[in-house]
Amino acid sequence: MATRRERLREQTSAEIKAAALAQLREGGAGALSLRAVAVSIGMSPAGLYRYYPNRDALLTDLITDGFAALAQEVARARDAAKGDAFVAAALAYRGWALDHPHEFALLYGTPVPDYEAPESGPTSTASRQVGAAFVPPITEAWHRGTLKHRESTPALTTFAAAMGLPPEAAAVAFSAWTTIHGLVVLETFGHLAWLGENPTPLATSRFRALSEDLGIAPPEN
Amino acid sequence: MATRRERLREQTSAEIKAAALAQLREGGAGALSLRAVAVSIGMSPAGLYRYYPNRDALLTDLITDGFAALAQEVARARDAAKGDAFVAAALAYRGWALDHPHEFALLYGTPVPDYEAPESGPTSTASRQVGAAFVPPITEAWHRGTLKHRESTPALTTFAAAMGLPPEAAAVAFSAWTTIHGLVVLETFGHLAWLGENPTPLATSRFRALSEDLGIAPPEN
DNA sequence: GTTGCAGTGCGATCAGTGTTCACACATTCA
DNA sequence: TGAATGTGTGAACACTGATCGCACTGCAAC
Numbered sequence: 001m002a003t004r005r006e007r008l009r010e011q012t013s014a015e016i017k018a019a020a021l022a023q024l025r026e027g028g029a030g031a032l033s034l035r036a037v038a039v040s041i042g043m044s045p046a047g048l049y050r051y052y053p054n055r056d057a058l059l060t061d062l063i064t065d066g067f068a069a070l071a072q073e074v075a076r077a078r079d080a081a082k083g084d085a086f087v088a089a090a091l092a093y094r095g096w097a098l099d100h101p102h103e104f105a106l107l108y109g110t111p112v113p114d115y116e117a118p119e120s121g122p123t124s125t126a127s128r129q130v131g132a133a134f135v136p137p138i139t140e141a142w143h144r145g146t147l148k149h150r151e152s153t154p155a156l157t158t159f160a161a162a163m164g165l166p167p168e169a170a171a172v173a174f175s176a177w178t179t180i181h182g183l184v185v186l187e188t189f190g191h192l193a194w195l196g197e198n199p200t201p202l203a204t205s206r207f208r209a210l211s212e213d214l215g216i217a218p219p220e221n
Numbered sequence: 222m223a224t225r226r227e228r229l230r231e232q233t234s235a236e237i238k239a240a241a242l243a244q245l246r247e248g249g250a251g252a253l254s255l256r257a258v259a260v261s262i263g264m265s266p267a268g269l270y271r272y273y274p275n276r277d278a279l280l281t282d283l284i285t286d287g288f289a290a291l292a293q294e295v296a297r298a299r300d301a302a303k304g305d306a307f308v309a310a311a312l313a314y315r316g317w318a319l320d321h322p323h324e325f326a327l328l329y330g331t332p333v334p335d336y337e338a339p340e341s342g343p344t345s346t347a348s349r350q351v352g353a354a355f356v357p358p359i360t361e362a363w364h365r366g367t368l369k370h371r372e373s374t375p376a377l378t379t380f381a382a383a384m385g386l387p388p389e390a391a392a393v394a395f396s397a398w399t400t401i402h403g404l405v406v407l408e409t410f411g412h413l414a415w416l417g418e419n420p421t422p423l424a425t426s427r428f429r430a431l432s433e434d435l436g437i438a439p440p441e442n
Numbered sequence: 443g444t445t446g447c448a449g450t451g452c453g454a455t456c457a458g459t460g461t462t463c464a465c466a467c468a469t470t471c472a
Numbered sequence: 473t474g475a476a477t478g479t480g481t482g483a484a485c486a487c488t489g490a491t492c493g494c495a496c497t498g499c500a501a502c
Binding site: 003004005008033034035045046049054055 | 487488489490491492497498499
Protein backbone atom coordinates (compact mmCIF):
# COMPACT_ATOMS: atom_id res chain seq x y z
CA MET A 1 0.00 0.00 0.00
CA ALA A 2 1.45 3.30 -1.07
CA THR A 3 1.47 5.97 1.52
CA ARG A 4 0.92 9.55 0.62
CA ARG A 5 4.59 10.30 0.87
CA GLU A 6 5.53 7.44 -1.44
CA ARG A 7 3.04 8.61 -4.02
CA LEU A 8 4.38 12.13 -3.94
CA ARG A 9 7.91 10.90 -4.23
CA GLU A 10 7.03 8.72 -7.19
CA GLN A 11 5.32 11.64 -8.84
CA THR A 12 8.19 14.06 -8.28
CA SER A 13 10.65 11.47 -9.49
CA ALA A 14 8.70 11.04 -12.72
CA GLU A 15 8.46 14.79 -13.14
CA ILE A 16 12.21 15.15 -12.83
CA LYS A 17 12.80 12.42 -15.37
CA ALA A 18 10.31 13.94 -17.79
CA ALA A 19 11.91 17.37 -17.49
CA ALA A 20 15.37 15.84 -17.97
CA LEU A 21 14.19 13.94 -21.03
CA ALA A 22 12.79 17.13 -22.51
CA GLN A 23 16.11 18.87 -22.01
CA LEU A 24 17.95 15.88 -23.44
CA ARG A 25 15.83 15.95 -26.59
CA GLU A 26 16.57 19.60 -27.09
CA GLY A 27 20.29 19.86 -26.67
CA GLY A 28 21.69 16.42 -25.96
CA ALA A 29 23.28 15.04 -22.85
CA GLY A 30 25.94 17.72 -22.75
CA ALA A 31 23.31 20.43 -22.46
CA LEU A 32 21.41 18.69 -19.71
CA SER A 33 21.87 20.90 -16.67
CA LEU A 34 20.58 19.86 -13.27
CA ARG A 35 19.83 23.47 -12.42
CA ALA A 36 17.76 23.94 -15.53
CA VAL A 37 15.86 20.74 -14.76
CA ALA A 38 15.29 21.94 -11.22
CA VAL A 39 13.90 25.34 -12.14
CA SER A 40 11.78 23.84 -14.92
CA ILE A 41 9.86 21.91 -12.30
CA GLY A 42 9.97 24.72 -9.79
CA MET A 43 12.49 23.21 -7.46
CA SER A 44 15.80 24.19 -5.97
CA PRO A 45 18.89 22.60 -7.54
CA ALA A 46 19.85 21.06 -4.24
CA GLY A 47 16.46 19.40 -3.93
CA LEU A 48 17.18 17.14 -6.89
CA TYR A 49 19.80 15.36 -4.88
CA ARG A 50 17.06 13.87 -2.71
CA TYR A 51 16.00 11.89 -5.78
CA TYR A 52 19.23 11.27 -7.67
CA PRO A 53 22.61 11.04 -5.98
CA ASN A 54 24.28 12.74 -8.93
CA ARG A 55 23.96 13.63 -12.56
CA ASP A 56 25.14 10.25 -13.77
CA ALA A 57 22.36 8.48 -11.91
CA LEU A 58 19.78 10.58 -13.68
CA LEU A 59 21.40 9.83 -17.02
CA THR A 60 21.50 6.13 -16.19
CA ASP A 61 17.76 6.23 -15.67
CA LEU A 62 17.29 7.91 -19.02
CA ILE A 63 19.56 5.35 -20.67
CA THR A 64 17.57 2.46 -19.27
CA ASP A 65 14.33 3.97 -20.50
CA GLY A 66 15.88 4.67 -23.87
CA PHE A 67 16.99 1.08 -24.43
CA ALA A 68 13.54 -0.12 -23.45
CA ALA A 69 11.85 2.32 -25.81
CA LEU A 70 14.12 1.36 -28.70
CA ALA A 71 13.67 -2.36 -28.09
CA GLN A 72 9.93 -1.95 -27.89
CA GLU A 73 9.80 0.05 -31.09
CA VAL A 74 11.84 -2.57 -32.94
CA ALA A 75 9.71 -5.42 -31.60
CA ARG A 76 6.52 -3.60 -32.49
CA ALA A 77 7.60 -3.04 -36.09
CA ARG A 78 8.78 -6.65 -36.37
CA ASP A 79 5.46 -8.04 -35.19
CA ALA A 80 3.43 -5.70 -37.36
CA ALA A 81 5.42 -6.42 -40.49
CA LYS A 82 3.60 -7.77 -43.52
CA GLY A 83 6.61 -8.98 -45.44
CA ASP A 84 10.14 -9.41 -44.17
CA ALA A 85 9.99 -8.91 -40.40
CA PHE A 86 13.75 -8.58 -40.16
CA VAL A 87 13.89 -5.72 -42.61
CA ALA A 88 11.01 -4.06 -40.81
CA ALA A 89 12.87 -4.35 -37.52
CA ALA A 90 16.02 -2.88 -39.03
CA LEU A 91 14.10 0.03 -40.49
CA ALA A 92 12.46 0.64 -37.13
CA TYR A 93 15.88 0.68 -35.49
CA ARG A 94 17.05 3.27 -37.97
CA GLY A 95 13.83 5.24 -37.72
CA TRP A 96 14.00 5.48 -33.95
CA ALA A 97 17.60 6.63 -34.11
CA LEU A 98 16.83 9.35 -36.62
CA ASP A 99 13.74 10.44 -34.68
CA HIS A 100 15.56 10.54 -31.35
CA PRO A 101 19.15 11.38 -32.22
CA HIS A 102 20.10 12.69 -28.80
CA GLU A 103 18.69 9.70 -27.01
CA PHE A 104 20.36 7.39 -29.49
CA ALA A 105 23.62 9.21 -28.86
CA LEU A 106 23.14 8.70 -25.15
CA LEU A 107 22.70 4.96 -25.72
CA TYR A 108 25.39 4.27 -28.28
CA GLY A 109 27.55 7.36 -28.42
CA THR A 110 30.65 8.25 -26.48
CA PRO A 111 30.60 6.28 -23.25
CA VAL A 112 31.25 8.01 -19.94
CA PRO A 113 34.94 7.68 -19.11
CA ASP A 114 35.78 5.01 -16.58
CA TYR A 115 32.16 4.07 -16.36
CA GLU A 116 31.53 0.42 -16.95
CA ALA A 117 27.92 -0.67 -16.79
CA PRO A 118 27.62 -3.48 -14.26
CA GLU A 119 27.13 -6.78 -16.02
CA SER A 120 23.76 -7.36 -14.42
CA GLY A 121 22.84 -3.71 -14.07
CA PRO A 122 19.64 -2.25 -15.46
CA THR A 123 21.34 -0.68 -18.47
CA SER A 124 23.03 -3.93 -19.50
CA THR A 125 19.88 -5.98 -19.40
CA ALA A 126 17.92 -3.24 -21.15
CA SER A 127 20.64 -3.02 -23.80
CA ARG A 128 20.42 -6.72 -24.52
CA GLN A 129 16.71 -6.46 -25.18
CA VAL A 130 17.53 -4.40 -28.25
CA GLY A 131 19.68 -7.10 -29.77
CA ALA A 132 17.15 -9.72 -28.78
CA ALA A 133 14.43 -7.93 -30.70
CA PHE A 134 16.14 -8.93 -33.93
CA VAL A 135 16.34 -12.61 -33.09
CA PRO A 136 12.87 -14.09 -33.78
CA PRO A 137 12.92 -13.70 -37.57
CA ILE A 138 16.33 -15.31 -37.55
CA THR A 139 15.28 -18.34 -35.54
CA GLU A 140 12.31 -18.72 -37.86
CA ALA A 141 14.65 -18.80 -40.82
CA TRP A 142 16.78 -21.32 -38.99
CA HIS A 143 13.77 -23.59 -38.59
CA ARG A 144 13.00 -23.14 -42.26
CA GLY A 145 16.56 -24.14 -42.98
CA THR A 146 17.32 -21.15 -45.18
CA LEU A 147 19.79 -19.55 -42.81
CA LYS A 148 23.24 -19.00 -44.19
CA HIS A 149 25.95 -20.75 -42.30
CA ARG A 150 28.17 -18.43 -40.29
CA GLU A 151 31.23 -19.57 -38.50
CA SER A 152 30.58 -19.42 -34.79
CA THR A 153 33.10 -18.79 -32.04
CA PRO A 154 33.29 -19.85 -28.41
CA ALA A 155 32.16 -16.43 -27.27
CA LEU A 156 29.11 -16.64 -29.47
CA THR A 157 28.14 -20.16 -28.50
CA THR A 158 28.02 -19.23 -24.84
CA PHE A 159 25.91 -16.28 -25.81
CA ALA A 160 23.65 -18.53 -27.84
CA ALA A 161 23.30 -20.94 -24.96
CA ALA A 162 22.39 -18.11 -22.63
CA MET A 163 19.62 -17.04 -24.95
CA GLY A 164 18.50 -20.55 -25.80
CA LEU A 165 19.51 -20.25 -29.43
CA PRO A 166 21.18 -22.53 -31.92
CA PRO A 167 24.76 -21.27 -32.37
CA GLU A 168 24.27 -20.70 -36.09
CA ALA A 169 21.35 -18.40 -35.43
CA ALA A 170 23.36 -16.52 -32.82
CA ALA A 171 26.22 -15.98 -35.23
CA VAL A 172 23.87 -14.66 -37.86
CA ALA A 173 22.05 -12.44 -35.37
CA PHE A 174 25.36 -10.99 -34.27
CA SER A 175 26.41 -10.27 -37.85
CA ALA A 176 23.08 -8.73 -38.64
CA TRP A 177 22.85 -6.48 -35.64
CA THR A 178 26.40 -5.12 -35.89
CA THR A 179 25.93 -4.50 -39.61
CA ILE A 180 22.70 -2.62 -39.13
CA HIS A 181 24.17 -0.63 -36.29
CA GLY A 182 27.13 0.43 -38.38
CA LEU A 183 24.99 2.06 -41.01
CA VAL A 184 22.61 3.62 -38.51
CA VAL A 185 25.21 5.07 -36.18
CA LEU A 186 27.17 6.62 -39.02
CA GLU A 187 24.08 8.15 -40.50
CA THR A 188 22.65 9.38 -37.20
CA PHE A 189 25.90 11.01 -36.18
CA GLY A 190 26.19 12.83 -39.47
CA HIS A 191 29.09 10.95 -41.02
CA LEU A 192 27.12 10.09 -44.14
CA ALA A 193 26.08 13.64 -44.94
CA TRP A 194 27.88 13.38 -48.27
CA LEU A 195 25.26 10.86 -49.36
CA GLY A 196 22.81 13.64 -50.02
CA GLU A 197 19.42 14.50 -48.70
CA ASN A 198 17.56 11.19 -48.80
CA PRO A 199 19.53 8.12 -47.77
CA THR A 200 16.41 6.11 -46.99
CA PRO A 201 16.37 4.12 -50.25
CA LEU A 202 20.00 3.23 -49.72
CA ALA A 203 19.34 2.03 -46.18
CA THR A 204 16.33 0.03 -47.26
CA SER A 205 18.19 -1.68 -50.06
CA ARG A 206 21.07 -2.41 -47.69
CA PHE A 207 18.78 -4.05 -45.16
CA ARG A 208 17.00 -6.08 -47.83
CA ALA A 209 20.29 -7.27 -49.23
CA LEU A 210 21.44 -8.18 -45.76
CA SER A 211 18.31 -10.17 -45.11
CA GLU A 212 18.68 -12.08 -48.35
CA ASP A 213 22.40 -12.67 -48.03
CA LEU A 214 22.00 -14.12 -44.57
CA GLY A 215 19.04 -16.24 -45.63
CA ILE A 216 16.68 -14.54 -43.24
CA ALA A 217 14.17 -13.26 -45.75
CA PRO A 218 10.98 -15.35 -45.86
CA PRO A 219 10.07 -16.95 -49.21
CA GLU A 220 7.88 -14.85 -51.46
CA ASN A 221 4.41 -16.31 -51.23
CA MET B 222 60.49 32.81 -44.70
CA ALA B 223 59.59 32.16 -41.11
CA THR B 224 60.31 34.98 -38.75
CA ARG B 225 61.30 34.31 -35.19
CA ARG B 226 57.83 35.14 -33.96
CA GLU B 227 56.20 32.78 -36.42
CA ARG B 228 58.48 29.98 -35.36
CA LEU B 229 57.69 30.52 -31.71
CA ARG B 230 54.01 30.63 -32.43
CA GLU B 231 54.18 27.39 -34.37
CA GLN B 232 56.05 25.78 -31.54
CA THR B 233 53.65 26.93 -28.85
CA SER B 234 50.73 25.85 -30.98
CA ALA B 235 52.14 22.37 -31.31
CA GLU B 236 52.85 22.25 -27.60
CA ILE B 237 49.25 23.10 -26.80
CA LYS B 238 47.99 20.43 -29.15
CA ALA B 239 50.31 17.84 -27.70
CA ALA B 240 49.25 18.65 -24.16
CA ALA B 241 45.60 18.52 -25.18
CA LEU B 242 46.11 15.17 -26.88
CA ALA B 243 47.72 13.80 -23.75
CA GLN B 244 44.76 14.90 -21.68
CA LEU B 245 42.37 13.47 -24.24
CA ARG B 246 44.07 10.10 -24.09
CA GLU B 247 43.78 10.04 -20.34
CA GLY B 248 40.21 10.97 -19.67
CA GLY B 249 38.46 11.55 -22.95
CA ALA B 250 37.10 14.72 -24.49
CA GLY B 251 34.87 15.42 -21.51
CA ALA B 252 37.83 15.58 -19.19
CA LEU B 253 39.84 17.88 -21.44
CA SER B 254 40.07 21.13 -19.52
CA LEU B 255 41.59 24.23 -21.06
CA ARG B 256 42.87 25.29 -17.68
CA ALA B 257 44.63 21.98 -17.16
CA VAL B 258 46.16 22.20 -20.62
CA ALA B 259 47.32 25.71 -19.85
CA VAL B 260 49.02 24.89 -16.58
CA SER B 261 50.57 21.73 -18.05
CA ILE B 262 52.52 23.91 -20.47
CA GLY B 263 53.09 26.64 -17.92
CA MET B 264 50.72 29.16 -19.36
CA SER B 265 47.78 31.16 -18.15
CA PRO B 266 44.35 29.87 -19.21
CA ALA B 267 43.59 33.10 -20.97
CA GLY B 268 46.73 32.80 -23.03
CA LEU B 269 45.38 29.81 -24.89
CA TYR B 270 42.86 32.05 -26.55
CA ARG B 271 45.65 33.65 -28.55
CA TYR B 272 45.97 30.30 -30.32
CA TYR B 273 42.50 28.83 -30.34
CA PRO B 274 39.35 30.95 -30.33
CA ASN B 275 37.57 28.42 -28.13
CA ARG B 276 37.56 24.87 -26.89
CA ASP B 277 35.76 23.52 -29.93
CA ALA B 278 38.46 24.82 -32.24
CA LEU B 279 41.07 22.90 -30.30
CA LEU B 280 38.96 19.76 -30.48
CA THR B 281 38.45 20.27 -34.19
CA ASP B 282 42.20 20.28 -34.62
CA LEU B 283 42.48 17.04 -32.67
CA ILE B 284 39.69 15.50 -34.73
CA THR B 285 41.41 16.36 -37.97
CA ASP B 286 44.66 14.84 -36.75
CA GLY B 287 42.79 11.77 -35.51
CA PHE B 288 41.17 11.06 -38.85
CA ALA B 289 44.50 11.44 -40.57
CA ALA B 290 46.20 9.08 -38.13
CA LEU B 291 43.49 6.48 -38.48
CA ALA B 292 43.49 6.67 -42.27
CA GLN B 293 47.24 6.40 -42.36
CA GLU B 294 47.26 3.40 -40.07
CA VAL B 295 44.65 1.62 -42.18
CA ALA B 296 46.51 2.41 -45.39
CA ARG B 297 49.80 1.25 -43.91
CA ALA B 298 48.36 -2.11 -42.84
CA ARG B 299 46.66 -2.55 -46.21
CA ASP B 300 49.87 -1.97 -48.13
CA ALA B 301 51.91 -4.18 -45.86
CA ALA B 302 49.47 -7.08 -45.99
CA LYS B 303 50.70 -10.42 -47.21
CA GLY B 304 47.32 -12.02 -47.79
CA ASP B 305 43.95 -10.30 -47.94
CA ALA B 306 44.65 -6.57 -47.86
CA PHE B 307 41.03 -5.77 -47.10
CA VAL B 308 40.98 -7.92 -43.98
CA ALA B 309 44.27 -6.40 -42.91
CA ALA B 310 42.81 -2.92 -43.31
CA ALA B 311 39.73 -3.84 -41.30
CA LEU B 312 41.83 -5.29 -38.51
CA ALA B 313 43.94 -2.15 -38.49
CA TYR B 314 40.82 -0.04 -38.20
CA ARG B 315 39.71 -2.10 -35.23
CA GLY B 316 43.17 -2.12 -33.71
CA TRP B 317 43.53 1.64 -33.86
CA ALA B 318 40.12 2.08 -32.26
CA LEU B 319 40.95 -0.26 -29.40
CA ASP B 320 44.36 1.32 -28.92
CA HIS B 321 43.00 4.87 -28.96
CA PRO B 322 39.49 4.57 -27.57
CA HIS B 323 39.16 8.20 -26.55
CA GLU B 324 40.37 9.51 -29.86
CA PHE B 325 38.10 7.08 -31.67
CA ALA B 326 35.21 8.32 -29.53
CA LEU B 327 36.08 11.86 -30.48
CA LEU B 328 35.94 10.92 -34.17
CA TYR B 329 32.88 8.71 -34.24
CA GLY B 330 31.14 9.14 -30.90
CA THR B 331 28.47 11.55 -29.83
CA PRO B 332 28.66 14.57 -32.09
CA VAL B 333 28.72 18.06 -30.62
CA PRO B 334 25.14 19.40 -30.55
CA ASP B 335 24.27 21.78 -33.34
CA TYR B 336 27.74 21.40 -34.78
CA GLU B 337 27.75 20.42 -38.39
CA ALA B 338 31.13 19.96 -39.95
CA PRO B 339 31.32 22.14 -43.04
CA GLU B 340 31.12 20.05 -46.19
CA SER B 341 34.56 21.13 -47.35
CA GLY B 342 36.03 21.66 -43.91
CA PRO B 343 39.19 19.97 -42.74
CA THR B 344 37.38 17.36 -40.67
CA SER B 345 35.14 16.29 -43.54
CA THR B 346 37.95 15.79 -45.98
CA ALA B 347 40.03 14.01 -43.35
CA SER B 348 37.09 11.79 -42.51
CA ARG B 349 36.69 10.74 -46.11
CA GLN B 350 40.29 9.59 -46.24
CA VAL B 351 39.40 6.87 -43.78
CA GLY B 352 36.71 5.42 -46.00
CA ALA B 353 38.95 5.82 -49.00
CA ALA B 354 41.64 3.70 -47.37
CA PHE B 355 39.41 0.66 -47.81
CA VAL B 356 38.80 1.21 -51.51
CA PRO B 357 41.93 -0.09 -53.31
CA PRO B 358 41.47 -3.79 -52.51
CA ILE B 359 37.88 -3.45 -53.69
CA THR B 360 38.74 -1.88 -57.00
CA GLU B 361 41.32 -4.60 -57.51
CA ALA B 362 38.64 -7.21 -56.97
CA TRP B 363 36.44 -5.34 -59.39
CA HIS B 364 39.12 -5.56 -62.02
CA ARG B 365 39.48 -9.26 -61.29
CA GLY B 366 35.74 -9.57 -61.77
CA THR B 367 35.13 -11.37 -58.50
CA LEU B 368 33.24 -8.54 -56.86
CA LYS B 369 29.75 -9.39 -55.76
CA HIS B 370 27.08 -7.32 -57.37
CA ARG B 371 25.47 -4.82 -55.04
CA GLU B 372 22.52 -2.73 -55.97
CA SER B 373 23.62 0.86 -56.26
CA THR B 374 21.60 3.97 -55.61
CA PRO B 375 21.74 7.49 -57.01
CA ALA B 376 23.47 8.75 -53.88
CA LEU B 377 26.17 6.15 -54.25
CA THR B 378 26.74 6.67 -57.94
CA THR B 379 27.46 10.35 -57.41
CA PHE B 380 29.84 9.35 -54.68
CA ALA B 381 31.46 6.84 -56.98
CA ALA B 382 31.81 9.44 -59.69
CA ALA B 383 33.41 11.85 -57.24
CA MET B 384 36.00 9.28 -56.33
CA GLY B 385 36.50 7.97 -59.84
CA LEU B 386 35.10 4.55 -59.03
CA PRO B 387 32.83 2.11 -60.80
CA PRO B 388 29.42 2.28 -59.06
CA GLU B 389 29.53 -1.39 -58.16
CA ALA B 390 32.79 -0.95 -56.31
CA ALA B 391 31.40 2.08 -54.50
CA ALA B 392 28.37 0.13 -53.34
CA VAL B 393 30.55 -2.66 -52.05
CA ALA B 394 32.93 -0.25 -50.35
CA PHE B 395 30.05 1.43 -48.63
CA SER B 396 28.65 -1.89 -47.41
CA ALA B 397 32.03 -3.00 -46.22
CA TRP B 398 32.94 0.13 -44.34
CA THR B 399 29.62 0.49 -42.53
CA THR B 400 29.70 -3.19 -41.59
CA ILE B 401 33.20 -3.00 -40.19
CA HIS B 402 32.40 0.19 -38.35
CA GLY B 403 29.36 -1.38 -36.71
CA LEU B 404 31.36 -4.12 -35.10
CA VAL B 405 34.23 -1.85 -34.12
CA VAL B 406 32.17 0.94 -32.62
CA LEU B 407 30.10 -1.44 -30.53
CA GLU B 408 33.18 -3.20 -29.26
CA THR B 409 35.16 -0.04 -28.58
CA PHE B 410 32.33 1.58 -26.69
CA GLY B 411 31.87 -1.47 -24.48
CA HIS B 412 28.58 -2.76 -25.82
CA LEU B 413 29.99 -6.18 -26.56
CA ALA B 414 31.40 -6.80 -23.11
CA TRP B 415 29.18 -9.86 -22.77
CA LEU B 416 31.28 -11.52 -25.48
CA GLY B 417 33.98 -12.30 -22.97
CA GLU B 418 37.61 -11.39 -22.69
CA ASN B 419 38.95 -12.04 -26.18
CA PRO B 420 36.71 -11.02 -29.07
CA THR B 421 39.59 -10.84 -31.54
CA PRO B 422 38.95 -14.26 -33.16
CA LEU B 423 35.33 -13.30 -33.62
CA ALA B 424 36.25 -10.00 -35.26
CA THR B 425 38.79 -11.67 -37.50
CA SER B 426 36.37 -14.32 -38.66
CA ARG B 427 33.74 -11.65 -39.28
CA PHE B 428 36.10 -9.62 -41.45
CA ARG B 429 37.23 -12.68 -43.38
CA ALA B 430 33.63 -13.71 -44.00
CA LEU B 431 32.81 -10.20 -45.14
CA SER B 432 35.72 -10.18 -47.54
CA GLU B 433 34.67 -13.49 -49.06
CA ASP B 434 30.96 -12.72 -49.20
CA LEU B 435 31.59 -9.49 -51.06
CA GLY B 436 34.07 -11.13 -53.39
CA ILE B 437 36.93 -8.92 -52.27
CA ALA B 438 39.26 -11.64 -51.06
CA PRO B 439 42.09 -12.40 -53.49
CA PRO B 440 42.33 -15.94 -54.82
CA GLU B 441 44.47 -18.28 -52.76
CA ASN B 442 47.69 -18.76 -54.61
C1' DG C 443 -2.62 13.19 21.24
C1' DT C 444 1.68 14.30 21.70
C1' DT C 445 6.42 13.37 20.74
C1' DG C 446 10.09 12.09 17.96
C1' DC C 447 11.94 10.67 13.70
C1' DA C 448 12.71 10.08 8.93
C1' DG C 449 11.83 12.27 4.62
C1' DT C 450 11.86 16.57 2.01
C1' DG C 451 13.21 21.11 0.39
C1' DC C 452 15.95 25.40 0.53
C1' DG C 453 19.71 28.89 0.75
C1' DA C 454 24.41 29.47 1.05
C1' DT C 455 28.53 27.95 -0.39
C1' DC C 456 32.54 25.56 -2.72
C1' DA C 457 35.48 24.13 -6.36
C1' DG C 458 35.76 23.95 -11.07
C1' DT C 459 34.60 25.16 -15.95
C1' DG C 460 34.92 28.21 -20.57
C1' DT C 461 35.43 32.83 -21.74
C1' DT C 462 36.26 37.98 -21.74
C1' DC C 463 38.71 42.19 -20.82
C1' DA C 464 41.91 45.69 -19.58
C1' DC C 465 46.49 45.97 -18.95
C1' DA C 466 51.75 45.04 -19.34
C1' DC C 467 55.55 43.35 -21.85
C1' DA C 468 58.12 41.85 -26.09
C1' DT C 469 58.90 41.86 -30.74
C1' DT C 470 58.80 43.82 -35.20
C1' DC C 471 58.96 47.37 -38.61
C1' DA C 472 59.15 52.32 -40.28
C1' DT D 473 63.71 56.27 -31.73
C1' DG D 474 58.74 55.59 -32.10
C1' DA D 475 54.63 53.39 -33.35
C1' DA D 476 52.22 49.26 -34.22
C1' DT D 477 51.45 44.64 -33.54
C1' DG D 478 51.69 40.37 -31.23
C1' DT D 479 51.79 37.77 -26.87
C1' DG D 480 50.87 36.72 -22.01
C1' DT D 481 48.70 37.81 -17.42
C1' DG D 482 45.46 38.44 -13.53
C1' DA D 483 41.00 39.51 -12.35
C1' DA D 484 36.50 38.86 -13.23
C1' DC D 485 31.85 36.79 -15.02
C1' DA D 486 28.43 33.46 -15.63
C1' DC D 487 27.94 29.05 -15.55
C1' DT D 488 28.26 23.99 -13.84
C1' DG D 489 27.77 19.79 -10.32
C1' DA D 490 27.86 19.01 -5.63
C1' DT D 491 27.75 19.54 -0.25
C1' DC D 492 26.07 21.10 4.16
C1' DG D 493 23.29 22.81 7.85
C1' DC D 494 18.86 24.39 8.82
C1' DA D 495 13.83 24.45 8.52
C1' DC D 496 9.55 22.16 7.70
C1' DT D 497 6.26 18.28 6.90
C1' DG D 498 4.18 13.56 7.03
C1' DC D 499 3.95 9.72 9.66
C1' DA D 500 4.13 6.30 13.27
C1' DA D 501 4.87 4.74 17.71
C1' DC D 502 4.13 5.57 22.50
